[in-house]
Amino acid sequence: MKKGLALFIVLALMISMFAGCSNNNNSAEASGSEQESVTTEQTTGEVQETQKVEVDTETLILSEAPELAEKVGTGELPAVEERMPKLEDIMIEPVFDSIGQYGGDLRFPWRGKKDKWTLEKMTEEALFRFKLDGSGVEPNVAKGYDVNEDATEYMIYLREGMKWSDGVAFTADDIVFYYNEMVLKETFGKSPYNCYYSVNPETGEKTLADVTKVDDYTVKVKFADSSVLFLERLAIDNKWMFAPKHYMEQLLPHIVGEAEAMKKAEEMGFSDIKTLGKYTGYYYWIVQDRPTLRPWLLKTDTEAAVARWERNPYYFKADAEGKQLPYINSIVCQKIESSDNIILESIAGNVDINVFELTDFTLLMENRDAGDFRVTQWSGTDWAGNAVVFNQGVEDVKLREVFTDIRFREAMSVAVDRVELAALVTDDLGSGQQASVPEGLVNFKEGWADKWSDYDVERANTLLDEMGMAKGSDGFRTYKDGSDFELNIFQIEIDSTSEMGEFEALIKKYYEAVGIKTNIKVVDSTYGEELIQSNGIVAQTFVPALFNVALRPDNIVPIRNYRSWYGSYGLYYSTHGEQGEKPEGDIALLQEYYNIIQSATDKEVVDEYSQKIIDLHEKNQWIIGYTSPKPRIVLVKNNLKNVPSKLIYCDEFRGYGHSKLQQYYFGN
Amino acid sequence: MVPLVFVTSMVVFAVIQLPPGDYVTTYIATLQAEGEAVDQKIIEDLREEYGLDQSLPVQYFKWMKNIVTKGDFGYSFSYNKPVNDVIGERMASTLLISGLTMIFTYVVAIPIGIYSALHQYSIGDYIATIIGFLGMATPNFLLAILLMFASFKWFGDPMMGLMSMEYIDAPMSIAKFLDICKHLIIPVIVIGTGGTCGLIRVMRGQMLDELDQQYVLTGRSKGLEEKKIRRKYIVRAALNPIASSIGWNLTKIFSGSTITAIVLNLPTQGPIMLGALRNQDMYLAGTWLLFMSVLTMVGTLISDIVLAWIDPRIRLMDSRM
Numbered sequence: 001m002k003k004g005l006a007l008f009i010v011l012a013l014m015i016s017m018f019a020g021c022s023n024n025n026n027s028a029e030a031s032g033s034e035q036e037s038v039t040t041e042q043t044t045g046e047v048q049e050t051q052k053v054e055v056d057t058e059t060l061i062l063s064e065a066p067e068l069a070e071k072v073g074t075g076e077l078p079a080v081e082e083r084m085p086k087l088e089d090i091m092i093e094p095v096f097d098s099i100g101q102y103g104g105d106l107r108f109p110w111r112g113k114k115d116k117w118t119l120e121k122m123t124e125e126a127l128f129r130f131k132l133d134g135s136g137v138e139p140n141v142a143k144g145y146d147v148n149e150d151a152t153e154y155m156i157y158l159r160e161g162m163k164w165s166d167g168v169a170f171t172a173d174d175i176v177f178y179y180n181e182m183v184l185k186e187t188f189g190k191s192p193y194n195c196y197y198s199v200n201p202e203t204g205e206k207t208l209a210d211v212t213k214v215d216d217y218t219v220k221v222k223f224a225d226s227s228v229l230f231l232e233r234l235a236i237d238n239k240w241m242f243a244p245k246h247y248m249e250q251l252l253p254h255i256v257g258e259a260e261a262m263k264k265a266e267e268m269g270f271s272d273i274k275t276l277g278k279y280t281g282y283y284y285w286i287v288q289d290r291p292t293l294r295p296w297l298l299k300t301d302t303e304a305a306v307a308r309w310e311r312n313p314y315y316f317k318a319d320a321e322g323k324q325l326p327y328i329n330s331i332v333c334q335k336i337e338s339s340d341n342i343i344l345e346s347i348a349g350n351v352d353i354n355v356f357e358l359t360d361f362t363l364l365m366e367n368r369d370a371g372d373f374r375v376t377q378w379s380g381t382d383w384a385g386n387a388v389v390f391n392q393g394v395e396d397v398k399l400r401e402v403f404t405d406i407r408f409r410e411a412m413s414v415a416v417d418r419v420e421l422a423a424l425v426t427d428d429l430g431s432g433q434q435a436s437v438p439e440g441l442v443n444f445k446e447g448w449a450d451k452w453s454d455y456d457v458e459r460a461n462t463l464l465d466e467m468g469m470a471k472g473s474d475g476f477r478t479y480k481d482g483s484d485f486e487l488n489i490f491q492i493e494i495d496s497t498s499e500m501g502e503f504e505a506l507i508k509k510y511y512e513a514v515g516i517k518t519n520i521k522v523v524d525s526t527y528g529e530e531l532i533q534s535n536g537i538v539a540q541t542f543v544p545a546l547f548n549v550a551l552r553p554d555n556i557v558p559i560r561n562y563r564s565w566y567g568s569y570g571l572y573y574s575t576h577g578e579q580g581e582k583p584e585g586d587i588a589l590l591q592e593y594y595n596i597i598q599s600a601t602d603k604e605v606v607d608e609y610s611q612k613i614i615d616l617h618e619k620n621q622w623i624i625g626y627t628s629p630k631p632r633i634v635l636v637k638n639n640l641k642n643v644p645s646k647l648i649y650c651d652e653f654r655g656y657g658h659s660k661l662q663q664y665y666f667g668n
Numbered sequence: 669m670v671p672l673v674f675v676t677s678m679v680v681f682a683v684i685q686l687p688p689g690d691y692v693t694t695y696i697a698t699l700q701a702e703g704e705a706v707d708q709k710i711i712e713d714l715r716e717e718y719g720l721d722q723s724l725p726v727q728y729f730k731w732m733k734n735i736v737t738k739g740d741f742g743y744s745f746s747y748n749k750p751v752n753d754v755i756g757e758r759m760a761s762t763l764l765i766s767g768l769t770m771i772f773t774y775v776v777a778i779p780i781g782i783y784s785a786l787h788q789y790s791i792g793d794y795i796a797t798i799i800g801f802l803g804m805a806t807p808n809f810l811l812a813i814l815l816m817f818a819s820f821k822w823f824g825d826p827m828m829g830l831m832s833m834e835y836i837d838a839p840m841s842i843a844k845f846l847d848i849c850k851h852l853i854i855p856v857i858v859i860g861t862g863g864t865c866g867l868i869r870v871m872r873g874q875m876l877d878e879l880d881q882q883y884v885l886t887g888r889s890k891g892l893e894e895k896k897i898r899r900k901y902i903v904r905a906a907l908n909p910i911a912s913s914i915g916w917n918l919t920k921i922f923s924g925s926t927i928t929a930i931v932l933n934l935p936t937q938g939p940i941m942l943g944a945l946r947n948q949d950m951y952l953a954g955t956w957l958l959f960m961s962v963l964t965m966v967g968t969l970i971s972d973i974v975l976a977w978i979d980p981r982i983r984l985m986d987s988r989m
Contacts, residue, residue: 009798114698189710270748271743305935306837336829337929337933344816344820345828348820350825526687526688526693526697526948527689529689529693529700530688562700
């Protein structure tokens with residue numbers, strides 16, 4: 001009896017195991033057939049444009065959210081006409097789909113302070129912001145500008161009647177104060193941004209700009225030499241060029257004295273004056289009660305179980321019908337411990353918008369009805385989905401000789417079967433290609449994506465043989481002089497989640513098939529950062545992303561100690577030769593071209609040399625890419641409207657912010 | 669005990685500094701990831717600001733001095749708040765969840781253990797053992813994920829966190845209380861089942877040992893009720909090892925089962941401490957480790973006391989000596 005019972009239980013367990021397995025197969029088939037009905041076309045860099053509006057603002061009749069109207073009724077707030085700039089200076093925000101209605105709370109979970117930049121980008125109001133397709137900047141906080149012939153003098157016009165979120169007027173004083181008392185005096189822990197310097201084309205000397213007030217609503221920015229791209233660089237480096245003078249002058253130590261500043265720091269819960277300066281001057285959007293111009297203001301602690309960003313009653317934008325924006329009442333951020341939790345909450349329908357990785361695509365698509373949401377794809381500015389770089393400035397002399405040899409890079413590129421790799425790593429949602437500027441961005445070149453992208457093991461072997469790296473008895477290649485050759489590829493973790501290791505394991509397989517002994521080293525982000533700083537990375541899996549060489553080249557031009565593929569050449573440039581190593585050849589050319597761009601006196605020169613830098617990358621292919629750039633999978637709740645279905649999602653365009661959250665609304 | 673605490677604190681402080689880099693390196697890595705450019709000068713300024721450029725003994729001495737004289741456990745770099753605030757914020761929910769799961773574990777395990785022993789080799793015994801072993805063998809976080817997914821599939825709501833979003837800022841009410849109870853089901857089951865198995869088996873084993881003892885036979889022959897024998901003699905003796913290990917649960921209560929808490933999004937201490945260790949947030953991590961070691965020692969003391977209370981033999985042994 002006992003033996004019989006035991007046998008029965010064991011059989012029951014085994015049967016349930018097999019039943020479980022076959023269930024998995026069924027669901028895999030089901031999701032497979034669903035996949036077939038969805039297009040797996042790669043989105044190009046097209047953007048959805050907003051609706052064109054021609055509005056004569058002087059004839060607008062302003063209206064506001066019902067909650068604000070109530071407060072006006074009880075006298076808590078002034079009327080909407082007094083809270084917004086005067087009619088002819090109001091900014092009209094065009095919408096993506098339709099004029100919206102007030103109401104609703106946007107649910108967006110976050111990890112507290114760790115995700116402060118995500119919320120920053122969502123609510124950012126820069127002086128000038130990037131146009132939707134990134135082709136230039138357009139006025140935002142500023143009303144407009146004028147620039148003289150040789151780009152040495154900019155006149156920036158502000159909006160009359162515009163106010164800070166506490167009702168105090170926003171004027172030219174705020175810009176001048178920010179520049180002179182905060183930027184120049186380095187009160188928030190940063191040295192003056194690159195954009196405020198102009199470069200002398202002959203001597204290469206950099207001088208800071210002069211910012212002065214012309215009248216209450218006009219500011220003059222004067223440079224010693226031409227600064228053709230000043231506004232674009234401002235939009236990248238500093239974004240906002242203002243701070244509330246009435247608030248900051250009460251806590252800057254060089255104005256009120258150290259004792260008073262320290263007292264204020266303690267009142268606000270900061271440990272010392274430097275932290276006070278850093279938070280009120282730089283990370284200001286998470287400091288409660290610090291006046292801003294943003295559509296929503298943080299009203300709770302960042303680590304609260306639910307952080308709330310409430311509507312700013314003094315926001316300066318309206319829609320084409322005169323309704324003061326934003327439509328949505330508040331952004332509600334539930335605190336979560338790790339990003340894994342978001343996807344479960346999302347498919348349960350508790351999240352209104354979020355961006356996911358390609359690997360979550362199937363799960364999201366399967367649960368669209370259950371969670372009542374739609375899935376769109378936004379494009380990024382990555383050059384590839386997966387790529388490998390070999391440190392061109394690696395300290396080991398023998399390794400450097402190998403890495404800087406273009407035949408080695410070609411060999412490692414053609415040794416990999418991109419079709420198979422893409423099928424495995426991206427579940428066939430992506431394809432194989434070379435690392436190149438993606439379509440839709442400036443500098444895109446037809447055909448670059450196919451360079452060295454054939455699967456040609458013979459050619460790889462031929463090239464490596466030509467280099468003198470003969471195969472040893474164990475099947476692995478050696479240096480020219482016969483010593484063992486080993487390739488250590490580093491993989492730096494970004495956070496504890498996601499599919500680490502698949503791509504690397506496959507690369508190792510392909511490399512070793514042509515005789516290159518490969519080891520994959522996974523390091524956490526802190527240690528990885530240290531290695532980069534000390535030029536300890538030999539090779540790395542790394543994907544560059546950038547939308548414009550002239551404005552943010554650090555990923556592909558060595559101008560500071562930032563990326564591993566250019567060794568210490570970047571450090572050499574940023575310390576003006578004091579540290580790091582002097583580059584030669586094409587890498588030195590990269591730095592030279594960048595210098596020319598910085599001191600250019602007109603846009604044609606900028607464009608010409610940007611293209612030259614890109615051409616150098618195409619010629620040398622320092623970054624070897626294997627799969628196509630991964631689109632960003634976006635989950636949007638079905639009742640959330642005015643969310644563009646195509647967008648370029650990148651850091652320079654401020655992520656979600658580029659989709660203009662202030663015009664999102666909840667409809668049916 | 670006090671010298672032991674000091675030695676532990678020194679070891680703890682040294683261990684935290686062992687991984688390469690320090691908080692500033694982590695901080696810079698974070699800044700880079702966020703897209704900020706960091707120059708060398710800032711790096712040096714930061715080191716000075718956080719006091720990380722001074723030698724280890726100096727840092728330790730300053731930290732200890734503040735703890736002993738002011739009760740100030742230092743400043744958390746990543747949270748930009750005093751350590752006391754960071755830990756204090758989550759104490760209540762940690763104690764709630766851990767306390768409940770501990771009570772659940774003991775209340776469920778001990779009776780099952782007793783039943784198992786008294787009805788050895790019966791169906792009930794086997795079922796209890798199987799479930800117990802399943803709970804022990806499955807990793808807690810996996811069980812948590814499975815239960816959350818099951819809850820999502822059948823009830824449409826994964827029950828993450830301590831309560832639903834509507835109730836988080838609302839004042840306490842019947843509805844809120846019920847909501848919290850609903851959310852507590854999964855954590856209590858997950859964390860509880862992990863611990864019950866061991867207890868069941870220990871209880872069962874101890875009981876079986878005691879059942880054959882001389883004094884039980886004597887009691888029975890003298891005509892004592894079976895129930896009284898069980899309660900006053902067998903169970904009390906069998907509880908010995910369990911009582912002696914209660915104290916060690918003290919640390920578990922205060923850390924709140926880290927991985928499960930992260931998966932279930934519970935606002936307990938565990939995730940904070942994990943974050944502190946990964947970011948090399950020196951004072952926060954150091955304080956927590958110090959706290960844990962002190963708790964372990966206090967726990968052992970508590971165990972001794974509980975044991976002496978339950979088992980008169982130990983009291984008598986002492987007085988005879």
